[in-house]
Amino acid sequence: MWRRSASFVVDNRIDPLSPSDSTTFDQEQNPITHEGIGIGIPPVISAYYQTRTEHHAVVTSDWLAQSQKAAVDGTGMETPPAERAVAAGTGRKGFRVTDEFNYWRKKPDLAEAVAAIMALSSVIKCSEATTMMELEGELKEASNSLKAWDATSISLTAGCDLFMRYVTRTSALEYENFESAKSRLMDRGEKFGEISLKARKAIALLGQDFIFEGCTILVHGFSRVVLEVLKLAAENGKLFRVLCTEGRPDRTGLRFSKELASIGVSVKLLIDCAVAYTMDEVDMVFFGADGVVESGGIINMMGTYQIALVAHSMNKPVYVAAESYKFARLFPLDQKDLTPALRPIDFGVPIPSGVEVETSARDYTPPKYLTLLFTELGVLTPSVVSDELIQLYL
């Protein structure tokens, strides 16, 4: 905005091409070479995006390369590293929380936040701390390294924060000794996976009420929660139609439509640009979310914002299904106020030289374009999110 003004004197803008700190960090962590783009700059892929590709079975060339590499590497991921470390007797020394997290993160049904919590609870398992303070310090360190590992992921940060919050609250409780407090924390961590699955069920139960006979639903991206909601509605014998966006460049919509078709729901695929064209016949829009932020808005796959805008202007309700562990203490003011999650984009043809490509993988949808949020805490208006967060974290 300020670039337009002649009175802008201080001109020390950062060169957009020079990589920022977080991107170089990602490169170190994930040295993935990529041949899709013709120019010399190696593309940056955030770890957040990698998780997505694994979970949503996105078939891209780099993902194929990665999986092949993993296959060559062997099957080292069968038991969690924590258990291996415990079995090997190395204890804390031979254990890295990021390894643990990576192990859990590869499980198809596990959300990233849950994986983070699992990883942290295994930190407790391996810990040799003897006091609560010590344990808390170790956990803090571990959660910081997890957060630093992927600064772009919101649910990872939210999961870490949530667990840390739980730990600090537990320590205030009176347990007879340290061991019992520790085992309580461990139980809690282990249960989290279960809770996350249960949460999805609960959301499905709440959300399916809003699907009425003969309605048309527009979905964008691949969301396991939304899938659960639609599945349940279909199982209850409701007849409805789903319009899936294609979800370029991941083609997540393709996979989503496949899942839906396999349970007998009538699905229609759209290209991403056809949203406004078809909005007239749509009765409601369903989104998942990568993160729900304090304003009540959501951060989700690229394209969510524009679909919400179109829906809002045509007075169609926009529903978001998200588990409450995705609530994050973030408050983006606009699209650029987020750590961008970058990804490669395959255009099929070489990109002309000197052309920049917008590679951000997600956008922020402000709360005023959302109608309701389905969470396992209930059906919430966007403004309640902040209420929940205040109660949770303060």
Place this chain on the structure above:
Amino acid sequence: MDPRRVSRTVIDPMVRTVGFNAPGAPPPPQPHQSIQSGTAESVAGLVSSSPPSVSDIDPVGNSLSPVMIPPPNHASVVPLPGAVPTQMSPLRMNDSRTGSYSPLESLLETLSPRSRVNVSEFADETTVLGLIGKSGRGILEKTASSLPVSNGELMEAATVGGRSLRMTSNLTKVSVVNMPMDIPGIEFIEKGKGASVDVQKERESGGKKLKEKTSKAERRAIQEAQRAAKASAKNAGTASKNPKQQPKIAKNSQKKDNLQIPSKSLASEKNDAERLLEKDRKRDGSLVPQPRMQFDDKHRVEKAKRRSVVNRCEARNIVELFRHLPQYVHGTQLPELESKFFKLDAIHPSVYKVGMQYLTGDVMGGNARCMAMLLAFRDAIKDYSTPSEKTLVRDLTAKIGSYVSFLIECRPLSISMGNAIRFLKNRIAKLPVTLSEAEAKINLQSDIDHFINEKIVIADKAIVEHAITKISDGDVLLTHGSSCVVEMILLSAFEQGKQFRVIIVDSRPKLEGKMLLRRLIAKGLSCTYTHINAISYIMHEVTRVFLGAASVLCNGAVYSRVGTACVAMVAHAFRVPVMICCEAYKFETRVQLDSICSNELGDPNAISKVPGRKDLNHLENWSDSENLQLLNLTYDATPSDYISMIITDYGMVPPTSVPVIVREYCREQIWI
């Protein structure tokens, strides 16, 4: 997940809206919504339209119906828990006009008889801020200001505003009036003060108040007796001790009559007769249309003038809509007040000093005023000793009350000060009886220090910490006026080496921005200074707007220096995020929709005169001309639509979450 949430079942579809409905209070009715609305339908009504058939299949929703059914009477009036019983009061029964029932009218009607008896004056309405229970005021004010106001009905809105103030003052006073009925003969000042602080009682009594009132005949009998007593006292020629020090005492005629002190020499027979007349007029008030504003009633204004320490000029030529607000003139009565200094033995010198500073405008800004006041009170408490045959709790509360009313005369209280006073009075009331005087005093002083430290100093640091995360390199930040928190944010962001530019938007007549500009320039920040007239041009280049606030109201509206609403509106139009920086102790349970109901009038001369421009100063004798009115408002209310975020010591929250903060923390704020 959250241990506090155990009881919540997961399966029932609950639609919860945060904000705009106080906890425990009945939910706001959704206008234009059918009573038989089920979950889904009401949800659709709440937000954008959803297909109507949603409600057709709603198996769970109807049985659980989490959205409350709106009361059937009238859509636009919030049900008033306090008001409902008063409709049954005898006064109401006597009212012959019950036939034409309109909720709005009856609401005012039922609440007004009391205020007709009262002689209110401007000191009242602001004293109340500090004295009255939150809930009562919240409800009343909310009702008053949430009444529908269309453009054409602005006049009506003003009436409502004026009345709402009176209603509030009314609430406090009812209990005051009731007390002497029970035990006459005890010195009233102390009692009255003690009673008015009895917030707890206030809250409970809510609906009972009017019922407790004595009948007309009884009241008259009591008054007659008291008048006789007073007359005899006057005949005895007791020295006329001017009750100026406690201007609150004489708030209404009834109270004044209760005074055992012989009233001032001015109270002649004629005055008495006059008062009698007035009272009679008021007593029949339920039939006579109520006088519209407090400040156009000559009797009241005169009375107030006689009583007050600070002399005020005649409030001439005030804009019609704002007649209910007190007209303040700063700086002219300083010599006179100085001469009075030694007569005003009841007011502690440091309180006096702070009052003078308010009057002259030396101390400005919510935080500074609040801190100055608290420090003065601390001094006063330090030098305080309980008179014999009095208890510390009561006497000190009365003392603080008289200080507060003195400060109000100098300048109306800010909301931050109101909250701080409420805190202090609460602490005094909660003092253990077993404590010795010295211990109690030390306790109170450390409480005050605590409040200043925790609610202002540390809160500011927390705000700065949060706000800095929203400043990035290359930003152009805009601020309006001079807010100390915003200044701290800018300075510490600069110290952290962030590259940004500041635009300071200033406005006449206070030109507070100049001071801020000077301080920022001295530190080496790169600044642009402009007046609010250029806001639409300069907004092009702005990336973030940081604003301070005098208060944040429960509906998310921000009450701040006049001009803030304009800046926020322009920023919103340019899609620039507007961030309000405000400490949580300034949050208010009240709701205000416009800037009319409660505001402060500045010196009209300040806008009529342009220093250094002789050619423009033809308005010198403006007060002589009948058809010219000048309006110098001090505050305005910014609607929550224009605000992206409120930064408080508890983090960054959307404006819809203000009630949550108030709900979760205001209790603690009072108890600490």
